[in-house]
Amino acid sequence: MVRGELSSPTIAYETWGTLNAEHSNAVLIFTGLSPSSHVASSGEDPSPGWWEDMVGPGKPLDTNRYFVICVNSLGSCFGSTGPASINPATKDHYRLSFPVLCVEDIANAGAALLDHLQVSTLHTVLGASMGGMTALAFALQHPGRAQGMISISAAARSQPFSIAIRSLQREMIRRDEAWKAGNYDFDAPPAIGMRLARKLGMISYRSASEWTERFGRERALDEAPRNDPFGLDFEVESYLEAHANKFVGSFDANCYLYLSRAMDLFDVADQGGSLDKGLARIGLQRALIIGVETDFLFPIEQQEELAQGLTSYVADVEFMRLASLQGHDSFLVDMDRFRPAVARFF
């Protein structure tokens, strides 16, 4: 591991709505591992955002009422400084010379952005998946700066099962010869490793019951070519193939490795020695913890553990257990359940 500091990193972000004079309506969104800061469409960029149904005028996170900021994570590759960026000291890409990245660093980059925007306090910090971890890290590193927090399908620490999945995803990329110990040509990235990692991602983001309902044993329309006895056969295999094709080329492999690892390393108990002692630093007035019953990457028990742990230190804690079928990814797709849950908080 390289431990070190970044000199003047760039942090990419987008905002919607207007900050009021009292600074009482600012909301900061941290993202999951792969999205950019484009959470919703805007005048400058009318393309749909990754949470278009949730953020906008009249939507649950109403940009007519709130000043919404979404930040591209430090270490990512959509404008913020990460392993694919140029190191100003060497004029070369950081690649694996990028220092080891922690979820806390991503949270602190968000806080630095607030300073830059002269936003003193937040109405709410929120995020889902890695973004939920980051929102929690923000609330712990900067007690009092946010009044409320929403953590969706996240956790106070990574458990060995999700570490194992992410470790294997990273190995798939690192074992791809095209990775070249991080020194790949950006025009010839480790595409095979990224494809495999994305497929395992999709398997771990959804749920068995959703797929049984959705695909059953349907065969793929484009049958396996006769010369490939192990080609696509079932509809579920085509589905994974389509997702892998979309992902490769859109995300930098080294950035993926760093962000994935940051999630493994996250553990609230690192400060103080126990979850309870770690959470004692928090300075929130309200917290909403949302979990999904079919999520096996961040299982509902972990959401419950977090909500339970917060009750000692936060006056108003709500825990919502959603019966969505789509597993970890439910917050992106089961909007009929997630919209009212988030709307009620705001």
Added chain:
Amino acid sequence: MVRGELSSPTIAYETWGTLNAEHSNAVLIFTGLSPSSHVASSGEDPSPGWWEDMVGPGKPLDTNRYFVICVNSLGSCFGSTGPASINPATKDHYRLSFPVLCVEDIANAGAALLDHLQVSTLHTVLGASMGGMTALAFALQHPGRAQGMISISAAARSQPFSIAIRSLQREMIRRDEAWKAGNYDFDAPPAIGMRLARKLGMISYRSASEWTERFGRERALDEAPRNDPFGLDFEVESYLEAHANKFVGSFDANCYLYLSRAMDLFDVADQGGSLDKGLARIGLQRALIIGVETDFLFPIEQQEELAQGLTSYVADVEFMRLASLQGHDSFLVDMDRFRPAVARFF
């Protein structure tokens, strides 16, 4: 796909105990994807078998009372004919010219073995995982030949979630350049693909709760070398590494591909159009279906569906739901629960 026939395949097997004159004490065991026919130690081979605690004198499957036969699956690489075997017609290895393999073919090879051994009827046919599917296929293809059946952590058909996992495992192997479209040097097999596939196997064979209890966030003893920022860090990563090391070199890659695919293709409903119509062919008097609550590869709902479906056609059906923590692999490790379950049947 190659559809075809094998001329005079070899079927490897081992037996324990003695067949009685009435042929009322023969038991046939089909295996999961990776084991050999060495289910238990014997005079000829005193090394411990893969189900040593279950099979032997005075054990739940008591070889003092029963004539136990365990067969190496057709398509495997421990003595039975498979893709790694020599095709007598060409004097070369079959490799991908091996015909497409179905679970029914493995079952029929077991029936042919019984003919060879002059065993007319079975007291019980049994198996776990793929072996449970094969036991079911045997009972459906050869109604009346077995009186009883035990299916452990298996299913009447593969669901898309488990198909997705196996499909990805196969892709890991096929994407390894060393695979060479199946034409690898046996001394230089696609070791990277096999390692990755085995790790995903281990992830899918166990359960998140077992690993949380067993590993928590313990760090690996042999820390990551400083020049590899993504090396082993957590204990769970070392565990997967050890399993991958053990597997590579011990199992043939093409055999793995064929057997894995056979599981995807298995669907009792292929005969007759529905699970119920498929099961109608069965000719059993007793069936015991055992499932494990933490198994997410062959989830408990599938075991229940099978048991429920059998009640229309089998007089005595028992369904056992075990609370083992070790997921799909529980039948190999949670012997305190599995021993009494199997003993009671016999």
